[in-house]
Amino acid sequence: MKKNKFSRFFRWIEGGQKDSLEQKIDTGAEIRDGAVPPSSREKLYALLEAVPENRKKMENMEIRSFNRLYQVLCVLVCVIFISVLLLTVSYLPRFGGDHNPDNNEVAQRYIENGVAETGAVNLVAGMILDYRAFDTLGESCVLFTAVTCVFVLMKSLSSERTIPLTKDIMYDMSNDVILHQVVTFLFPVIMLFGVYILLNGHLGPGGGFAGGAVMGAGLMLYSLAFGEEKTERLFNERTFQVVSTCALSFYCLSKSYSFFTGANHLENIIPKGIAGNILSGGLILPLNICVGLVVACTMYGFYTLFRKGGI
Amino acid sequence: MEIFRIILLVTLVVCALSASFSKNILTSIVIFMSYSLVMSIIWAILQSPDLAITEAAVGAGVTSVLFFITLKKIRLISTGKKETPHEKE
Numbered sequence: 252m253k254k255n256k257f258s259r260f261f262r263w264i265e266g267g268q269k270d271s272l273e274q275k276i277d278t279g280a281e282i283r284d285g286a287v288p289p290s291s292r293e294k295l296y297a298l299l300e301a302v303p304e305n306r307k308k309m310e311n312m313e314i315r316s317f318n319r320l321y322q323v324l325c326v327l328v329c330v331i332f333i334s335v336l337l338l339t340v341s342y343l344p345r346f347g348g349d350h351n352p353d354n355n356e357v358a359q360r361y362i363e364n365g366v367a368e369t370g371a372v373n374l375v376a377g378m379i380l381d382y383r384a385f386d387t388l389g390e391s392c393v394l395f396t397a398v399t400c401v402f403v404l405m406k407s408l409s410s411e412r413t414i415p416l417t418k419d420i421m422y423d424m425s426n427d428v429i430l431h432q433v434v435t436f437l438f439p440v441i442m443l444f445g446v447y448i449l450l451n452g453h454l455g456p457g458g459g460f461a462g463g464a465v466m467g468a469g470l471m472l473y474s475l476a477f478g479e480e481k482t483e484r485l486f487n488e489r490t491f492q493v494v495s496t497c498a499l500s501f502y503c504l505s506k507s508y509s510f511f512t513g514a515n516h517l518e519n520i521i522p523k524g525i526a527g528n529i530l531s532g533g534l535i536l537p538l539n540i541c542v543g544l545v546v547a548c549t550m551y552g553f554y555t556l557f558r559k560g561g562i
Numbered sequence: 563m564e565i566f567r568i569i570l571l572v573t574l575v576v577c578a579l580s581a582s583f584s585k586n587i588l589t590s591i592v593i594f595m596s597y598s599l600v601m602s603i604i605w606a607i608l609q610s611p612d613l614a615i616t617e618a619a620v621g622a623g624v625t626s627v628l629f630f631i632t633l634k635k636i637r638l639i640s641t642g643k644k645e646t647p648h649e650k651e
Contacts, residue, residue: 375612448615456611464619471627550624557631 370531371453379458380535380542384506387459387538391545395499398549398556405556427476434476441469445547452539453531459542466543467550474551479559486551495548498541505534567607573600591629598622 344351361378369377379387449462474482530536577597584590598621605614 457615458612461612461615461619464616464624468619468623471624475627550620553624553628554631557628557635 369535371535373453373455373458375456376453376458376535376539380453380538384534384538387542388502388506391499391502391542394545394549395495398552401553401556430476434472438469438473438476441472442466445469445543449539449543450536452543453535459539460546462539463543463546464550466547467554470547470551471554474554474558479555491548491552495545498544498548502538502541502545505538567604570600570604570607574604587633591626591633594629595622595626598625 348354361374361382365374365377366372369381371377371381445462445466447462448457448465449459452458452462470482470486574597577593577600581590581593581597584593598617601621602614602617605611605617
């Protein structure tokens with residue numbers, strides 16, 4: 252009996268769970284006597300049987316009141332949020348007005364001198380990778396941080412309760428003939444398209460993010476069709492780490508160098524070339540490649556993390 | 563062209579509403595996919611092809627695949643036999 256008592260005590264200490272019989276049973280007598288007389292034990296069992304129903308009732312009432320509170324709070328928060336947003340909208344300047352803050356000399360400057368200053372025909376690429384390259388570095392870092400957080404989360408989850416992959420045959424499309432054939436034809440085309448968007452970022456629409464997303468989607472399609480083992484020959488955890496770290500470091504170093512030397516561009520090292528050529532635009536092309544690699548790695552990394560809890 | 567644009571916008575609204583109101587989560591995701599596809603066509607019409615490419619790759623491709631995998635992980639997609647998702651839990 253003594254041992255039993257202590258075990259309950261330790262369970263309470265460890266689990267922190269509330270004793271359901273607290274304040275319902277007079278335990279003082281037990282402690283004094285050191286043993287429970289049979290009559291009181293019977294009482295205890297009767298109480299034990301009675302407790303769950305009472306508890307259920309109490310819990311139900313709690314849940315009901317919580318639900319009511321939840322609904323009221325939902326409506327309240329929504330109304331407050333909507334009214335704040337509407338209030339803010341009413342203070343905004345009229346769309347397309349002449350004196351709007353966005354109608355300043357910056358856009359004019361970009362449009363007039365953009366091609367000459369950045370060497371990129373695609374003005375958007377010139378803006379985000381030359382004038383505003385520091386912002387793009389932040390965006391890449393956000394993506395990298397996101398995938399790291401998911402990595403930590405999923406890794407700890409999957410190590411606790413691993414879902415066996417052998418039961419995955421129903422969902423594993425490795426034996427699907429149609430998917431196999433289609434992917435055999437489509438995968439090179441998709442990857443080529445991604446590389447094209449990546450390399451043409453400073454000449455046409457697209458750029459690092461779009462090209463990387465297309466390449467990541469292509470990798471995911473390949474992995475869906477042929478399984479992880481074949482994809483791992485091309486892309487495994489080591490590749491992921493090396494590629495994304497190298498790309499981010501290169502981006503960070505090249506851009507912070509130019510920012511720490513007074514925000515002058517690195518014109519001396521890489522010439523801008525003739526606008527319209529593939530090898531032009533100075534640093535834009537390598538930076539585009541870096542962003543694309545990071546995005547492709549992140550996309551595929553997300554997929555594998557969700558799929559099996561590790562790259 | 564104007565009619566095409568109106569059709570696209572109406573499809574967008576219908577997709578958005580039905581994605582949130584449909585009972586089956588799987589159907590919801592497929593509708594969400596088509597929403598992204600329509601959205602990417604609208605981006606292309608609005609003369610921003612880079613956004614169209616990104617929307618098609620991320621919205622219609624990657625996000626939906628992630629949704630599917632998550633549904634599979636939490637066992638909400640049935641194995642193809644006659645089983646409603648709720649029965650399987």
